[in-house]
Amino acid sequence: MSFTTCLPQEILEGIIDFLHDDRRSLHACSLASLKLVTASRHHLYSETTISFSKFQRLLLLLDAPWSSLANTIIRLVITGEENPKKSAQERLARKRALKLAGGGVRKEHVFDNPSRIHERLQRVGSVRLSGIPSNAIPDSFWALLAAMKGVKAVETHRIGLQCPLSFFRFVASLPLLAKLSISRPTISTGATRLVASRTRTRICEGGGVDFLLPHTGTGPAIQMPLLDLRRTSQLPTQDQSLHASTVAGISVLEWMLIQNPRPSVKTLRLNLDYEQEMLSLLSTYLQSAGSQVENLCVVLPSCITGLHNMPLIELSQITRIQHLHVEGLFTSHDTSTHILEPYFRGLFAQLLCPSSLTNPVQRDAEVAAPSPLISQLTFTLTVDAKNEASFFGMPDHTMLQTFTWFSLPEIIEEVLAPFPDVLRTLQVQLRVRMAGAVSDRDRLYSEDVIRGGVWKKFAEQGRTLRVGILPMLDREGDYDDSP
Numbered sequence: 001m002s003f004t005t006c007l008p009q010e011i012l013e014g015i016i017d018f019l020h021d022d023r024r025s026l027h028a029c030s031l032a033s034l035k036l037v038t039a040s041r042h043h044l045y046s047e048t049t050i051s052f053s054k055f056q057r058l059l060l061l062l063d064a065p066w067s068s069l070a071n072t073i074i075r076l077v078i079t080g081e082e083n084p085k086k087s088a089q090e091r092l093a094r095k096r097a098l099k100l101a102g103g104g105v106r107k108e109h110v111f112d113n114p115s116r117i118h119e120r121l122q123r124v125g126s127v128r129l130s131g132i133p134s135n136a137i138p139d140s141f142w143a144l145l146a147a148m149k150g151v152k153a154v155e156t157h158r159i160g161l162q163c164p165l166s167f168f169r170f171v172a173s174l175p176l177l178a179k180l181s182i183s184r185p186t187i188s189t190g191a192t193r194l195v196a197s198r199t200r201t202r203i204c205e206g207g208g209v210d211f212l213l214p215h216t217g218t219g220p221a222i223q224m225p226l227l228d229l230r231r232t233s234q235l236p237t238q239d240q241s242l243h244a245s246t247v248a249g250i251s252v253l254e255w256m257l258i259q260n261p262r263p264s265v266k267t268l269r270l271n272l273d274y275e276q277e278m279l280s281l282l283s284t285y286l287q288s289a290g291s292q293v294e295n296l297c298v299v300l301p302s303c304i305t306g307l308h309n310m311p312l313i314e315l316s317q318i319t320r321i322q323h324l325h326v327e328g329l330f331t332s333h334d335t336s337t338h339i340l341e342p343y344f345r346g347l348f349a350q351l352l353c354p355s356s357l358t359n360p361v362q363r364d365a366e367v368a369a370p371s372p373l374i375s376q377l378t379f380t381l382t383v384d385a386k387n388e389a390s391f392f393g394m395p396d397h398t399m400l401q402t403f404t405w406f407s408l409p410e411i412i413e414e415v416l417a418p419f420p421d422v423l424r425t426l427q428v429q430l431r432v433r434m435a436g437a438v439s440d441r442d443r444l445y446s447e448d449v450i451r452g453g454v455w456k457k458f459a460e461q462g463r464t465l466r467v468g469i470l471p472m473l474d475r476e477g478d479y480d481d482s483p
Contacts (some may be wrong), residue, residue, distance in 0.1 A: 012148050045069060049077040052132050062120045063113060069380040071123040080131030110306040118147040126153040134160030142166045160186045164251040168211045175214045183228035185248040213259050221261040228269040230299055246278055262289045267299040272313060273306050279295040285316055300328030307336050316350045324351055325378040332384050340406040348415045371419050378429040378466030396434045397446040409458040428466040434474045443469040
């Protein structure tokens with residue numbers, strides 16, 4: 001007699017819960033007894049991750065009348081290619097195959113009973129799309145996602161769009177949507193102003209009923225835990241030929257601005273050298289919803305010319321910031337200290353000081369200024385190969401010995417001097433990226449060099465100073481842990 005017939009169902013489910021991360025054992029249990037099937041398949045398929053190239057296979061499985069996966073999937077994660085490090089020949093062959101299949105867009109599969117698939121995906125409450133190129137997404141894919149009316153959270157990371165309208169229709173069609181995260185989208189249709197203008201005309205001037213979020217004007221604002229509009233490439237382009245990620249950012253901001261109420265962003269990531277059209281839309285959004293931003297990540301331009309031409313973005317509407325992360329610092333920027341020091345003073349004065357400090361009427365009336373909410377500052381520095389010491393083969397930590405850090409410790413103390421309690425509890429994190437393998441000895445020595453340099457006096461005041469030596473990230477920063 002099988003042990004499953006003797007034990008109560010609660011004990012059997014407890015055993016399955018104990019094996020929640022052992023997929024081989026869970027598969028074996030699901031085949032051993034019908035009493036173990038439900039609990040086993042919950043752990044196996046409640047969060048299903050599948051590459052987009054195999055997504056059709058999942059749909060074929062759900063379309064089968066005998067399928068037992070009905071209403072099992074709760075979180076669906078769809079990624080790009082399984083192996084992103086494919087050879088150039090394989091990628092080229094795949095592109096040619098897609099073009100032969102019909103204009104470079106993946107063929108759409110027609111199912112015999114689409115309603116059955118829709119019914120079996122009604123328990124899906126969370127969808128994440130990651131690393132999917134634009135030529136892989138047919139319109140039927142968005143229609144299928146739109147049929148999942150139980151979705152409450154949508155996350156997108158590095159997805160390419162031929163045109164953003166299909167994506168906006170999908171998001172607006174979800175009646176229970178509460179959270180939406182958008183990270184580094186791109187638009188591939190020429191990446192020109194024409195795409196942005198066409199989107200603006202069809203959404204803003206044409207009424208755009210199909211693009212409005214549910215419960216317009218009556219319900220709470222959609223929460224956006226993350227809005228990452230950083231460029232995939234840090235080299236700014238000419239205004240007449242906007243970068244694909246910048247065009248996507250413009251389209252996303254235009255879509256957000258027609259919503260009522262407007263989505264509430266918690267973590268915002270952006271570049272400091274955007275094109276003028278992007279800056280204008282960003283300023284309009286921050287004027288209405290900037291007070292909801294709690295975490296802000298800003299990226300400096302990597303080239304010296306960009307530093308000289310960088311305007312000071314109006315960010316004073318972000319009044320409740322708790323964590324500020326400054327990316328894009330390079331050791332080669334040390335020659336531009338005369339530019340970055342006044343820039344940081346102006347930037348920190350906007351973000352770290354309440355508006356009452358910059359309002360002459362309130363200041364003259366001696367109105368007590370509220371304390372800023374800032375609790376953490378993070379600075380990411382890259383030790384680049386443009387320094388003479390690196391050119392002659394000297395270790396990276398020798399460059400850190402003379403690095404000035406653009407007088408950041410003094411600027412922070414100066415700006416937060418009226419708020420000693422905030423300054424005392426402030427946490428500062430320094431993230432230093434170095435090329436190549438960094439030995440434990442070099443890592444410890446580099447940390448000692450940083451702590452004994454311009455940050456020494458700052459740390460001696462009893463403040464928290466954390467130093468992390470990190471390997472050089474890939475050019476797109478996929479593994480960045482910014483806020």
